[in-house]
Each structure stands twice: as C-alpha cells, then as structure tokens.
Amino acid sequence: MLSRSRSSGRTISSRIKRILDLTFLGVTLAVALGLLALLTTFILVLINSSHLTLIRYGISLLGNPKWAPSSNHFGLLPFIDGTLITAAIALLIAVPLSLGIAIFLSELAPRWISEPLGYLVELLAAVPSVIFGLWGIFVLVPFMRTSIDPGLARANASVNHALHVTIPLFTGPILGSGVLTAGVILAIMIIPTISSISREALRAVPQPQREAALGLGATRWESTRMSVLSYARVGIIAAIILGLGRAVGETMAVTMVIGNTDYIPTSLFSQGQTIASLIANEFLSTYASPLAASAFLEAALVLLLITLAINIGARLMVWRLVKTTGGGGIE
Numbered sequence: 001m002l003s004r005s006r007s008s009g010r011t012i013s014s015r016i017k018r019i020l021d022l023t024f025l026g027v028t029l030a031v032a033l034g035l036l037a038l039l040t041t042f043i044l045v046l047i048n049s050s051h052l053t054l055i056r057y058g059i060s061l062l063g064n065p066k067w068a069p070s071s072n073h074f075g076l077l078p079f080i081d082g083t084l085i086t087a088a089i090a091l092l093i094a095v096p097l098s099l100g101i102a103i104f105l106s107e108l109a110p111r112w113i114s115e116p117l118g119y120l121v122e123l124l125a126a127v128p129s130v131i132f133g134l135w136g137i138f139v140l141v142p143f144m145r146t147s148i149d150p151g152l153a154r155a156n157a158s159v160n161h162a163l164h165v166t167i168p169l170f171t172g173p174i175l176g177s178g179v180l181t182a183g184v185i186l187a188i189m190i191i192p193t194i195s196s197i198s199r200e201a202l203r204a205v206p207q208p209q210r211e212a213a214l215g216l217g218a219t220r221w222e223s224t225r226m227s228v229l230s231y232a233r234v235g236i237i238a239a240i241i242l243g244l245g246r247a248v249g250e251t252m253a254v255t256m257v258i259g260n261t262d263y264i265p266t267s268l269f270s271q272g273q274t275i276a277s278l279i280a281n282e283f284l285s286t287y288a289s290p291l292a293a294s295a296f297l298e299a300a301l302v303l304l305l306i307t308l309a310i311n312i313g314a315r316l317m318v319w320r321l322v323k324t325t326g327g328g329g330i331e
Contacts (some may be wrong), residue, residue, distance in 0.1 A: 042304065050298035052291050061298060067262040069282070074295035076302060078264045082179060082272040083306070085265060086254065087247040089183025090190055095240055097187075098194035102236075105195075106202040107224050118199060125192035133256035136185045141257055144184070145176030149269060152180075172269045175259065180268040182258040186250055190243035197242060201235025202228055234318050241314035248307055251276040275303040 047054070053061060053074060064075025101121060105114045149170070156170035205228050213223035229236070259271025260281055273281070283296045 043301070046297055046301040046304065050294045050301055052294035053298050054294075056291075061295070062302065065264055067278075069289070069292040069295065072291060074292070074298075076275070076295075076299055078262055079273050079275045079278045079299065080302065080306075081264050082182075082258065083248060083274040083276070083303070085179050085268075085272075086182045086186055086258070086274060087244060089180060089268070090186035090247040091240070091244060093184065093187035094191045094194055094243060098191050098198060098239070098243070099236070101191070101195040102198035102202055103224060103229075106199050107220075107228065118196070121192050121199075122196050123192075125196065129189065129250060129252040130256075132185055132189055133253035136181065136253060136257040140185060141176040141181060144181050145174055149174045149176065149180070153269070168267045170269060171267045174269055175271065177257050177259045178269050178271045179258060179265045182254045182272075182274070183268075185253050185257055186247045189250065189253060190246050193246060194239045194243040197239035198232075198236045201232040201239065204235070205231045237314065237318055241311065244310055245307060248310065249276055249303065250274075251280050255280050275299050275306075279303075 057064075057074065061074055061076045062080065063077055064073070065077045066073045066075045067078060105118050105121075109117065152170040153174060156167060160167055209227045209231055210223050213227040214220075218226065254274055255277040258273060258277060260273050260277060261271045262273060262278075263270075265272040279296055279300055283293070
C-alpha cells in the first residue's frame, strides 16, 4: 500500500513537471513569435504608410540626389550617404579605442582600478543623447572648427600638393558642424557600448588560454593577441555590431551637430543629414503633404531595412566564425 502511494506521488509529480515544462516552452515560444510578429508589423505598417511614393516612384528615390518636398522631389540618396558616412567614421574612431579600453580593463589594470573604471564606462552608456548633443554644440563644434578641422585641411592640402592629385576628403568651408563632427560624437556615444561588451567577452576567456600562451614563452601582448582576442572575437564582433546599430539609428545628437542640409556631402567638412535627422527635422513641417509624409515614412522604412541588413550580415558572420572555430579559439 505504501509503495503504491509513493508510486502515485511520483506519477503526479512527473505530470506536474511535464505541465510546467510545456507551459514554459509555450510562454517562451509565444514571446519569440511575438517579437517576430512585432518586427513584421513594423515593416508592413511602414510599407502601407509609404505606398504613395512606393507606387509613384518605386525604389528610384534611393538613387535620387534631390530633396525638395515643395516641388515633389523626394530623393533619399543624400540621407543614405550621410547615415553610412557618419556611422563609418564612428566605427573607425570607436573600435580601436573601445578595444584598447576593454583590453586594459580586463587584462592589464589591477582590480582596484578596473572595477571603478569599468563602472564609469558603463555609466556613460546611460547618458541621454540630448546631453551629448548639447556638449557637441557648445564644446565639440567650436573645438573642431578652431583646432581639428584646420589641421586636417592643411594635411590634406599637403598630400594633394605632394602627390599632384585632388583628394577632397578634408576640403571646403570649415564650419565646425558637419558629417565629421557627427561621426566623432557618434564614436563617443558608442564607445561605452562596444568597450563594455568587449570587456565581458574578454573576461569570459578561460584562464588556461592565457597561461598556455605564457607557458610557451609568449609575451603579455602576444598572449592577449593570439589567445584572448582570438578566443573572444565572436563577442567582440557582436559588440561592434551593437555599436553600429546605435550609430545608424541615433537621432538627437546627430541632428544637433551635423548641420542639417539636404545635399550629398562632398567632403568630411560638409554639412548634411542622416535619415534619422531628416525625419526628426521635417516630418512635422508645414509642407508635409500626404505625398511628403509618405516619403518620410519610406525613409523610415529604408532606415529599418539598413539596420536589419547590418544585423543579418553580422549574424551570418558570427555563425560562420562559430562554425569554423567551434565557438572560439585559435584557428
């Protein structure tokens, strides 16, 4: 009788566990499908809301350089260029600095320094973008106008004279605001994100990886480069992509320092706009006719698709690295 009671209790307990497991599976599946449905809804709503320009112009807006809503010209090329250029500048500046910070905090700094510095770096990621924008207006723009941009212009002129070529990288009026300044402020904004995640990826590397390299006679830098960075590169790539995603979609800080002109930048000193700053500046303007509103929403759709393309490409890259290296380590 006692054995039957125990057997019945185990049966009930196993049934309860199975019900709980199925409930947990159902909830997590519903959440995952809900996120997918939300993303699909975003895309469908943007497509439906921008149908006027999609039907009238198709994808020709992507290659049209003229933006003049008052005369029904809605070229998005200047803003696509501004978005990609500023994001590229941000990555060129932020990635080396972020990796240097992450390596110092995880590999070189003593604990009593690395912990408070790591906390400060993570705290910077929580600063609102409008604060970065105000700092950019009152500090960065004057500094770029009086110190950085003139030096770059002189260096560019010297290279052009020495090579007998015309490289318009740092040419034109020096205003302080422009795509270069926007790229710099974006770099400052994404450094905390990239460095914090990269630091965690480096700290997750097993200690025997370091000890094995040092035991074979490697220097501290060689151990970090060959063992630690190689092992953590999947996490580092993920950190860079997250930073790039923020750089592409950032609105307020960029709007405050990029100059907001509707032309394709001819140099890094030129003023311009990104897709996000275009929407922030002009969506509620007085000439926002149904066709113009449709064009703005098509710009939003393009920005969303650019972000999706970046993330899908990054996911494929990470998947390939994991497949070829088995999740980490030295090839």
